[in-house]
Amino acid sequence: QKSVAAVPSPADEGREEFRRGSAVDALTRAILDHLYFTQARPLTLATRNDWYMALAYAVRDRMLDDWLKSLSHLRNRELKIVSYLSAEFLMGPHLGNNLVNLGIMEPAREALAALGQDLDELLRQEEEPGLGNGGLGRLAACYLDSLATLRVPAIGYGIRYEFGIFDQEIRDGWQAEKTDKWLRLGNPWEICRPEITYEVKVGGHTERFTDEKGCVRVRWVPNKVVKGVAYDTPVAGYRSGVTDLLRLWKSEAVESFDFQAFNVGDYYRAVEAKIFSETISKVLYPNDEPEIGKALRLGQQYFFVSCSLQDMVRIHLLRENSLDTFAASFAVQLNDTHPSIAVAELMRLLVDEHQFEWDAAWQITRATLAYTNHTLLPEALEKWPLPLFASILPRHLEIIYEINRRFLDEVRLVHQGDDQLAARLSIIDENGERYVRMAHLASVGSHAINGVAALHTELLKQTVLKDFYEIHPELFRNVTNGVTPRRWMVLSNPGLTRLITERIGDGWVTNPDELRGLEPFVADQTFQSAWQKVKRENKSVLAGVIKARTGIVVDPASLFDVLVKRIHEYKRQHLKVLHIITLYNRIKHDPQADVTPRTFIFGGKAAPGYFMAKLIIKLVNSMGEVVNSDPDVADRLKVVFFPDFNVTNGQMVYPAADLSEQISTAGKEASGTGNMKFSLNGALTIGTLDGANVEIREEVGAENFFLFGLTAAEVSDLKSGGYDPRKWYGEKTELREAIDQIAGGLFSHGDRGLFQPLVEHLLNRDDYLLLADYQAYIDCQDRVSAAFRDRKRWTEMSILNVARMGKFSSDRAIREYCSDIWQASPLPQD
Template structure:
């Protein structure tokens, strides 16, 4: 279901007039653009700024989206199909202009129109400011899923937060990450439509009162300490060459009373706007640093805020459709994207039992039929827990509801596991092992009818290691849906050279909506002419990335070198420092003249460290410190370059993935849930060097082990080594190359003689090595030598690259969404069989 009411955007002239106004022929586009430039921006072409022109173009495109949006809304209401409500703290949607032009199929028409006016459409697309609405894989997955839901014509609404500043804009100063304010809204956002009339009041803090109402029913009243007002910003999400346009609905916090006139008149000018300031803090920035109590409180309030707004909004839609509240699970399938929105289980129960007076048993049945939960982590410490006192101070009524859910659930568990109180203790929604916590993953498991992992290995480990007691209780709830990414964004938009080559080789563009058809490229893998064209496309992409690197960092890299890329969130389990150990080893070989016929390489890193994650920031410093030394050494710079590209984003990803030749996916096996960057690389023909972790396993199975550089321990082998006793210092003592690499780092060679700078990293590797870098080091370095050998045969390397692309058909988000729809959401496509634009 979409949420613009039928006819909301139509004039008295009806559909025919609407069609004329939003026609897509060049003349109609020209008229619309010039109208928006004058009547929306108040400028003529002669005096318009770049941003004026961009906004006028964006509004011209948005008009065409809104027509389809209105028709989609009418169709969804008319048919009453179950709507997917995708709840996510992040939606890393990337720049919108190019994507919307592609999906509306008007890129060429608009390019021609603007060219006649002396405007370069490609320059507008390149310079578009990217929304700061996500951090990494979780948010980008949500964006890919929204694209695939619309392309598959499945009714859907994405719910999240309209962050004013996003996470942060990363710069690197003297090798250290510096977080700057990401002012992505500074020049406006033409794609979002504000709907204050659909605002929602959200309560926070306070206490509860228990009483009996006039007819003798037990009731609970929540008396809040404060209330904030949430208003939605709607962004239309178009499917590829279909009439369906779904909704991304993001919520901004506002004060219920923005200006206190009486306080102002008393001379307290700051106090007069205090409520406005404190309320708006709620949606200022993505993921506030939660090292402090205040940071934890704000993060919990953020999560509750958008979930409360979303569920209230769904109830509003239900009422608009004339359906009783008991029909909620038939109207909506709500997907929890990780534990951030898990509070939705308690919130829906609160709404049903407190405000709609639905009996507990009926409310609980409806709640469990509504929610499904996707787990995205195998790190126990990443499963959200909230200190009980903090939770009670922010959400007192929800804690009471969670206690009651837990009481009933544990009674059920005691019967199911008779006499096993230790298991009951582990299952509890309240962690009682020390300081008491609310376990959000447990709440999501108990309150959902389906639980899934995001790769085959991940889903197995969830059942065996992460949530084994829940699996023993409800094995039927557990499922696996491997992640996917949209080929529209990550091939067609990012790699137009490859897209054109694929269309020519396959004979049509059907592969864009049906990515498995890309398998047709396999028959061209031994065609010399095709391989030559493939290589030209790759080299063009590498030159583009080399230019970006020069502009951003000042480092000049050789496009003829092997582009070895590791771009993802900076985290110890992702093991960027293992890649650094390999770089230092190569450098040591070159300096000691033990390297023979080394292939020239450019190592490219990118990614952000969480502001409070000191060790991850030190890893960035290590990368940049090694880069400073290596890049300035005239003896090696023709064979070895190291680059850290700051502020990795969707826009930069669109330049990086097509240019990459080697994709680094080197997490310790058993730690990465899935990965999606690995899929983007493979789709663009990069070969993977990786552990058998997450979706790497499935990529290796699909592309063939001979076209994949596998190294390191399996998850089982890593666990066995830990159980038998893991002593990393022994590996350091016995491996001369490893010892030489670590000694260069710990001795201060890369830190201007400061031997203590990287001591926290090296001490950890030698004494604990939690993510077992040293155990995988020798295998990794040997595998990298195999990469060198393979790259020397350019024709064979390109053949392997073509096969990686051709055999990546499984990794489209279209396939992921089809599996969710069939197995968990029990909903289906609702295509436009009539007029749809």
């Protein structure tokens, strides 16, 4: 058998050229071959999708040599593999990114042009895999890009959802959800590995037995077994020669058909197991749901964690004879608590399946796992009711009890008599209905716990994980998030990429600290006009898309003021609405009022069951209708809700923004990553001291950032002092007018009931302190308006934002994970 390391064979130069050739004619030949041999289409009948598929396969071929080499490294016992466990990977469209990372965008464009095809059209043909909700899933994707770029061997493990996050349409101003059938036209990027499958048990009970050595052991007798099948997608680094692996699991039935049932005429039962099994990887759960279909979600989490750990065990045993050294082979990162059942599952595999003693198994488990927390919101902290947990994972519950017993014994030893402390730390919540607290399980089972921005990590230590921090401060560290400059600049903003590269070379793509080299050009007239021209072009492109998708005409000369992210009350899209209404009223009161023309662009999905978030979308649209059609406004204000915000749309929106809205209530946004994408693309930020905004402001300079609002400490003081939103409502005239108009039906054709829930919430509770922050926000926006009129100064600020964004590259974040948490190193250069 030919060894993998021998690929490519030097004797086979023709094929080498075919597989790797970046020359235009090699690509042309490859595309034509795939059109014919893979798509089975003659040129005359080829559809756009056929061309897209043929190109995609030709590009994938060019990733294979590096990929196979990387796969062969999995057997190299010297190399630690980073295993990123995540229920979400929001990868975005693959084609463009792969062309960038392989460095073949231009040859591909030329090859296609010669074939009468337009590359941009084919790029638009790709349906993005929406296998994530937002920040957390997109972060996982940026991290895979950086891991491969930094040549670190890595596997991203997750679920191959048949239906990803829903597609959003806007009907009569409301969000309507449509099933995301992303696999409909085929997925050329994945390779199914029918030979890499694992069985996953569900439900049933446990039994004790004595093994041949006289030890009492436990056997789990499930009532169902499903099978996970691996689907692999290559993740190419940016010109790094390394391609890492994204391995997603699809659930299938072990036996797809029950012949016995069929033979006795029970046709439904004959396919029942198949239906149950396939349901597990059927659909991605939207987050922020008030009530979720819990049983299935826990099933999903366990399903992918179990397949992934079994896969790691298999890979490790290809390297070594024993699992003693498992932690030297794999550094496993738990992306939030969704995969935290890994703590109990790795223990089960070691103790039940591989006959380890408890202590040795525990030592390996903790040395292997590390946990990242992404949210402090209490409602987002996962906990499972005990009876439900027991019915799905009876053996894991026993293991968790044992982990908890030992952990709390240790706590009691050090903090004798402090029963309160033990109760607070316990993995089992015993206040009323009993729950398994997944963040506690993850914390107890990990050797490192991190937050995703400096402020977030501090708050984590002071609030959600305070007790853990007090007993084990050494476990805590911060790794501020980052984003990949490849997708979020080189691919999305080719104009700015070109301009920057002309001035300082292209080293910044992998070393964005080099962007500092732009600072000497800040005041340079020619550079400034070139900079403005790029922004203007990006805005015109977006304006065209907005027109096509919403019918709204916007002026690229106006200030593009953008708020795109998931819709959530803490992110305060409705604070932005209050600002727009305030400007509208100023014009209504004085039609000559000097208002800087602005285009307000909103985008984001609301969880289907989150009523308030959906009502906010409706409010944006209803308010927009009134403002956009009022002749007094005379086009000075335009409001747009850009439907279906996703990675593809983000790539158009970030480069076209002048102003980035990061206006969450301080202390609520763990980090934010959209804030980084905007700044990197030359938008200025208006924001609170929340999440990574704090660090962005530190980097770009306070004078290049529009800061407003209460700090996290002030928020918590205000709340504990008994916050009364009515006080603010009573005092602030413009605020009162805006709220009264919403309540009075100005934006709902006289219907006073429609927005009542929102208004009542604001006036009576206002959990996210919109009213308290309103005036500071409005005043700060007035400063933004004035600043935008000074084109020269604004452009300088924009350049400085880009020049100082180096810290927020995901490469920096991944280097920190590698050195502080994973102890993982890059592959040596070939």
